[in-house]
Amino acid sequence: MKQTCFLIAIACFFLISCKRDNEREDGFSVTEDKLFYKLCKIGDGQTHPEKGDVLLLSVNYRTQKDSVFFDSKHNAWMGYFVAVNPAADRRCFKSYLTDMNEGDSMVFLMQPDAFFKELFDSETPYFSKKDSIVKAEVKLVAIMDSSDMDLYKQGRMVELKENTINEAAQILNYAKSQWKDFDSIPEAILFRKNRTTNDSAITEGKQVSLRYTGYFLDGRMFDNARSVKTFDFTYGSQQQLLPGLQMALGVMRKGEIAKIILPSQLAYGELGSGNIVPPYSPLLYEIEIVDVK
Numbered sequence: 001m002k003q004t005c006f007l008i009a010i011a012c013f014f015l016i017s018c019k020r021d022n023e024r025e026d027g028f029s030v031t032e033d034k035l036f037y038k039l040c041k042i043g044d045g046q047t048h049p050e051k052g053d054v055l056l057l058s059v060n061y062r063t064q065k066d067s068v069f070f071d072s073k074h075n076a077w078m079g080y081f082v083a084v085n086p087a088a089d090r091r092c093f094k095s096y097l098t099d100m101n102e103g104d105s106m107v108f109l110m111q112p113d114a115f116f117k118e119l120f121d122s123e124t125p126y127f128s129k130k131d132s133i134v135k136a137e138v139k140l141v142a143i144m145d146s147s148d149m150d151l152y153k154q155g156r157m158v159e160l161k162e163n164t165i166n167e168a169a170q171i172l173n174y175a176k177s178q179w180k181d182f183d184s185i186p187e188a189i190l191f192r193k194n195r196t197t198n199d200s201a202i203t204e205g206k207q208v209s210l211r212y213t214g215y216f217l218d219g220r221m222f223d224n225a226r227s228v229k230t231f232d233f234t235y236g237s238q239q240q241l242l243p244g245l246q247m248a249l250g251v252m253r254k255g256e257i258a259k260i261i262l263p264s265q266l267a268y269g270e271l272g273s274g275n276i277v278p279p280y281s282p283l284l285y286e287i288e289i290v291d292v293k
Helices: 002-017 093-099 112-120 146-178 243-249
Strands: 036-041 054-062 068-071 080-083 105-110 134-144 183-185 189-195 207-216 221-225 231-234 257-262 283-292
Touching (some): 054 146, 093 105, 105 112, 134 146, 146 189, 189 243, 243 283
Antiparallel strands (some): 036 105, 054 068, 054 080, 183 189, 189 257, 207 231, 207 283, 257 283
């Protein structure tokens, strides 16, 4: 009964305050500000967010061609938080968050210029320049205050750290399931050479050119440097490579291709790397040594 009443209430809100047009065939309705919306799931929450609240959201942002360019599950490992702002651009979904309850899920279709300005404070990026809409799937996970948010982040850090207890077993199981055979370096680095040569070895002071791609162990790519240009550096120079890559390259030669798994302590460790690599993350690199001089 409560769910039915809430559905009627939210429908009335958009009908009265947004002057919506008739519902489209695909189930979307539109506000006077040209924002399309559709309620997908009603949650169990009983209160609306208020000014001063911080909202923990689960979001998935897609281009008009349905290509995902941001997913909070992968791109915001400490949580995706949005402060309540009723005065936000009415062409973006942020101003409508105060009409959702915890657990509600909605889909919004927005103009790219309004979306990127409001959410990222940026111009429309190249991948959405020719689009007329951006698609946002939004779930309101929790309504918090600043103290709640801090406690949540602390809990996430503890959870990530606890994952390192089984990290060695996780790496070994991955290598056994994905590779027929592999070698190891004493510091717990596992690697498999897909192509071997007898060409120039990588030693301290040599100029090295390589191409690489970085992945998490679940297969998601987080870094790609396999373009026409190579990554060039002097082997042995400080702070040019992750410690684990420095060690692994020391057993490679010009022309070789290898897959290398780094334990988190030899990758980005307890700090991670921005919103891209979470703390305590083992990483997989595919590396091609293009040249050694």
